[in-house]
Amino acid sequence: MVRSRKGLAGLAAAATALALALAGCGSGGSGDGTSGTRLSDDQQNLTYVLNYGCTSLDPTENFDNCRMQMSTNVFDTLVTLDSKSQPQPKLASSWTWTDPTTLQFKLRTGVTFSDGTPFTSADVKATFDRYIAMKSVLATQLAVVSSYTADDPTTFTIRTSAPTGTLLGVLSMIFIGQEAHASEDSYWAKPIGTGPFVISDFVANDHITLTRNDTYWGTKANLKTLTFKVVTDTNARITALANGGAQVVAGVTNDQIPTVREMSDVTFSQIPSYTYTFLWFQNNRAPFNDVKVRKALWQALDQEKIVKALLGETADTMTALCPSAAFGCVSPTNAPKHDPEGAKKLLAEAGYPNGFSTTIDYSVANTGYDQIIAAMISDWKAIGVTVAPKSDDQATFLKNIASPGDFDMIVNSNLTTTGDADFTLNRLYPCSAKRLGYCNAELDALLAKARQTTDLEQRKPLYQQIANILAEDVPGIGLFENNINVAAKKTVQGLNLTPTENYDWSTVYLTS
Template sequence: MTTMRLRPQGIGLILGLAITVGTSFGPVLQARAQGAAETLRVANPVAIVSLDPFGAKAADQPTLTVAQEVLEPLVMRQDGSIVPWLAESWENPDKLTWTFHLKSGVRFADGSPLTSADAKASLDRLIAEKGPLAGLWAAVDTIEAPDEKTLKIRTTQPVGTMLSNLTMLGIAPAAKIRDTAFFNAPYGTGPFKVAAFTAGQQVRLVRNDSYWGEKPKLAQIEYRYIPEVSGRITALENNEIDFTWGLPPDQVDQVRGSQGLKVESFPTYSNYYFWFNSSRKPFTDARVRQAMWHAVDFAQIQKDLFPGTATVAKGPIPQAVFGSSVQKPYAYDVAKAKQLLADAGYANGFETTMMWSSQCCTAVREFAETLVSYWAKIGVKVVPQELERATWLDRLLKLDWDSTLTDGNTLTGDADFTLARLYLSTAKRMGYANPKLDELLLAARAELDQGKRAELYAEAGRIIWDEAVGIFPLDMMVHAAYRTNVTGFKPTPNAMPRFDSVSKK
C-alpha cells in the first residue's frame, strides 16, 4: 500500500491523488479537515502591497502586520513595557552608547544562525533607505558588531527612544537584506515564514517548525484582501474566513448578533485628529483654532457616530501611549467660540476648506460632514474636499491645504513617534512652530530617564493641546471579529493583530 505525507498546501490535489493510488476517502477527508483546522483565514481591511519593512513601507501597517510574524526585533513592547526578545540584555556604558547582547541558539528559518551582523545590516538598511522611520535614527553615529552576539550603537547625542524605536526593527538575514527578490517570500527568526505572496491580493505564511520560541499551533495563516466591509462580514458569516478587523461602528452590532461569531473591542494607539495649517490665515491665530474646537460637541459625535468604538480624547495622543497625559477638556460652548472669533477679528466668520482622504478611516465622511454643520453655526463656512489618498498626501506634504481630518497611530507606543516626528518646527507638517515646544520634545528624546521623559511629554502635550495646533477629538478602538472556534487571540494596541498564539478548534 502506498503511503503519502499530506501537506496543507497540497490539500486541493489530495482527492485526485487518492483515487490514483487507491487510498480510501476516509484519510483524505480527515487530512482535509485537519488542514482546515490548522489554517487561519484572515481578511485584512487594507491591501498588502509589499513585504519589505525597511524602505518606503517601513511604517505601513498592512506590511508590518505580516512582517511581525516573520521578522523579530531585538526588544518588544508587551503590556506597556519593553521586554527582551532577540536581545537577552543591554546596557549603557555611557550616555551615547548602547550595547546589546543577542540570545544564543536562535536561527533563521533557513537554519543559519542569528548574529549581530544581521542586526547591524537590518538597521543599516532601514537608515539608508530614508523611509518613514529613518528619522527615528537621525542621531545614530556608528553601528558595530564586534563579535557574533554583540551589537553596539553609538549616537551623536543621548537617545531616550532607543528601545521603543527598536521594537519597530525586524531582523532579516544580512546576506539577503538588499536582495529585493528576497522580500517576495521573506523569512526571519519568527514563528512563521512566507510561502506565497501576490501583491494587493494575498499572502500565505507557513509555520517555522524550527522556531526557537514556543511553536505556533497554526500550520498556516492565509491573508486575503476583501476591500468592502460587507464582503468581509459575509465571508465571516459564511465560514469563508476566520478573522477580520477594522469594522466600522455601524457594522459591529450586526456581527455581535451572528451565531458562531465573536467581536472583541480594545483601545489602541490610534486617534482621530484635525490639523489646522497654522501658516495660513485665519489659522495663524490660536484664538481661531480654539474657537473651532469649542464650537463642536465631540461627546455627542462620539455617541452618534462612534458608540462603543471610540472615546473622547484627553490629550493629543491616546492614553495607552507612553508619555500621554490628561489635559483640560475644551467645553462645547458656542458663545465662547463666537467670542474668540470676534476677538480675533472674525466676528462675521470666514470661509475655508477641509480635506481628507477617501481611503482614510472609519466613518470619515460622516465625521467631516458633521463638523461642517457645527462650524456653520458660528459663521464658519467649510468647503469639504474628499480626495484620493495619493492626492491628499501630496497636498498634505506640500502644506497646500487649510485644514485636514485624518487618523494616526503611534506605532512604537512611545510619544516621541508622534509628537517629535510631527510637531517639531523642522518637521514642517502643519505650519506650526514653537521654540519652547521644540526644546521640550528634543529634551525628551535625549533623556534616558524614562520618568523624566514622561514629564517632558506631558508638558509638550499641554502646549499642543492649549494652543489648539490641531483638534484631537477621539481615541479609537479596534474591533476584531472572528469565529468562535478561534482561540488564544490577544489584542494588540498597535492595531496590528498577531496570530502566533492563536489556534482553531
C-alpha cells in the same frame, strides 16, 4: 460624558483576560471554554479581515496597521514589548547600557532567515542603514543615534548623542532585514525575514497570504496559512464571519456590535487601543498660520456629539494628540470647550468675519471617515467656514502627508506603537519633523528632556506641560481614540489581543 480609559496596568489585565478568553482551556479548548478538537494541520488555515489594506509591504517606508501586522509575523526585531510596554528579548538575547549613551546587544545564535541565510550583526547594521537612509517613519526617533557598529557576528552597539530612556521602545519597531539586500527597494517589496511566517502572496489593498516558516528558530507557528484580507463593505465583513469566509474580523462597527454579540458561535472582544484619529492643519499655510483660526475650528466641533452618534462604544473623544492608554498621553488642562459663538469671535479677530473656504483630505481606506468628516463640515459651516472633502486613495494620501505635507487639513489615524507618548509626540511635532509646518522651540526642549529622562514619575509632569503647549498652539486636534473591536469564531484559539493590534499569530490555532 466621555468614558474613562484604562492605564497601562488596566491594559495589561485586559489583554491577559482576553488571551485567556480567546485561548480557552488547554490545547483543545474553544473560545468559550468548552471542549473542542484541534483541527489537522492541513485545516489550520485562518483568514483575518483587518481594518484596511497595504499599498506596500515595506515597513521602513510606513507603519500603517496592515504593514505592521505583516511585519510582526514575518520579521523579528531586536527586542519586543510585553503587555506593560517593557522590552523583552527577541533577536537580542540581552543588552547592557555600558555608559549613559552606549547600548550594547548580544544577539542570538543559530537564527536563520526563512531562506536559510544565517542571521548576524551585519544584518542589524544594514537594516539601520536602510531606516536612516529612508528619512521617513523613524527619522526623528533615530536622530539621537550618533553611530552603530557590528563589533562581531553576535555583538551590535549603538551610541547616542544624549541619554535616551525611550530607545529600546523605538528598537521594537525596527524589523531586521538581510544585509545583502537591505538597501534594495525590491527586497522590502516582498521581504524575507526571520519570523514565524513567510509571504507567499500579496495583492495591494486586497490580501496578503502568509505560510508557516518551518525553519523558524523559535516555537513554530500553529497555523499553516494566514491570510490578511481586505473587505471594504461593512456588511460583507460580518457576512464573511457568519459563512466561514473569515474566522476573525477587526473593526466591528458600532451598529454591528449587537449582531455580532447575538452570533452563538462568535466571541466579541473589546479593549482600549493605542490607535487614535486626529486632524492636522497645515500651520504654515493661510489661513491656518493664524492660531486663532485653528482654535476657532476646534471650538466649533462638537466632538462628543459626533463620536457618540457615529462611533458609539467603539471610540472615545479625546483632547490630547496621542491616546490616553499610552504612557504620557495626558489630557491638556487648557483644551477649549465646544463654543460656536466663541469660534466666530476668534475668526473675526483673525480677519475672517465672514469665514473662508478650504479643503480636508482623508483616505478612502479609513472606513466610515466620510460620515465623520461630513459631521465636522456641518459644524464648521455653522461658523461660516466652508470645507470641501477630498477623498484620496491610500497611496495618494500617504504621499500628501509625507514631509513636507501638501494639504490644508487632513484627518488620519495613527498608532502609538510603543505605548509611550514619546513615540508619537517626538516624531510628529518637533521642528525637525516638518510634517505640518509647526515649530515651537520650547516644545522641542521639553520633548528632548522627557526622552532623556528614565524615571517615569519625573516624565509625567513634563508630558503635562507638553500637552498644554500643544493645546495652546493647536497644530492639530485629537478627535477620538479607538477601542479594539474584534469578532472571532469560537473555534479560534490562542489569539492575544494587544493595544497595538500587532498580534502574534504564531500562537493561534483552530478547533472544530
